[in-house]
Amino acid sequence: xxxCAVRNTIRRLRFDQKELTQQALADRVGVTRQTxxxxxxxxxxxxxxxxxxxAAVFGRPLEEVFQFAPxxxxx
Amino acid sequence: MPSFRELxxxxxxxxxxxxxxxxxxxxxxxxxxxxxxxALAGIVVAIIVVEIVLMVALxxxxxxxxxxxDERDRLIAAKAYRNAYFIVAxxxxxxxxxxxxxxxxxxVEALNLPPAxxxxxxxxxxxxxxxxxxxxxxxxxxxxxx
Numbered sequence: 001x002x003x004c005a006v007r008n009t010i011r012r013l014r015f016d017q018k019e020l021t022q023q024a025l026a027d028r029v030g031v032t033r034q035t036x037x038x039x040x041x042x043x044x045x046x047x048x049x050x051x052x053x054x055a056a057v058f059g060r061p062l063e064e065v066f067q068f069a070p071x072x073x074x075x
Numbered sequence: 076m077p078s079f080r081e082l083x084x085x086x087x088x089x090x091x092x093x094x095x096x097x098x099x100x101x102x103x104x105x106x107x108x109x110x111x112x113x114a115l116a117g118i119v120v121a122i123i124v125v126e127i128v129l130m131v132a133l134x135x136x137x138x139x140x141x142x143x144x145d146e147r148d149r150l151i152a153a154k155a156y157r158n159a160y161f162i163v164a165x166x167x168x169x170x171x172x173x174x175x176x177x178x179x180x181x182x183v184e185a186l187n188l189p190p191a192x193x194x195x196x197x198x199x200x201x202x203x204x205x206x207x208x209x210x211x212x213x214x215x216x217x218x219x220x221x
Contacts, residue, residue, distance in 0.1 A: 034077070043220030
């Protein structure tokens with residue numbers, strides 16, 4: 001299975017936002033729910049634009065939402 | 076639930092496999108060029124009709140038929156087309172070699188088909204294989220990540 005070197009905290013941030021659903025986040029970012037799920041699962045690295053949009057939805061800086069971890073083991 | 080585009084890739088792959096599979100299974104019977112052309116045209120029309128019906132049904136069932144492709148869908152499509160390109164290019168390459176090397180015709184003498192019909196079948200097989208690789212790649216990328 002493909003795993004990307006970009007980790008993220010979207011799941012926790014969604015929880016902190018009163019369990020914001022993947023669909024609601026997807027609608028606000030402008031992607032499909034499946035793409036949000038793939039990003040959360042580490043199966044897809046979003047473009048810089050989508051990464052900024054996701055961070056903006058949570059009102060957090062980009063590096064708090066996404067972290068680069070090239071040597072991290074597969075989850 | 077899988078996305079609308081992943082499900083549509085499954086449907087397209089199964090349609091191509093079913094219709095072209097049945098055509099290619101009886102390839103040895105397609106000796107007459109006119110009959111072969113007629114059979115191919117019939118399959119193309121049937122595929123278009125069945126695909127439209129199933130895609131409309133899928134759009135109604137998933138209620139996501141109006142979903143615009145996002146960046147992940149476009150990346151997956153681009154990679155799938157890249158994979159399919161290699162199959163088409165290989166098929167065309169083999170067709171060119173077959174056309175330019177008359178001795179190769181002996182290898183397929185058992186099929187008892189005219190050389191032009193064999194050439195047409197080679198191109199059809201490469202196109203069908205490319206389409207299958209295209210949709211199989213999409214399914215793989217949707218499921219395992221891209």
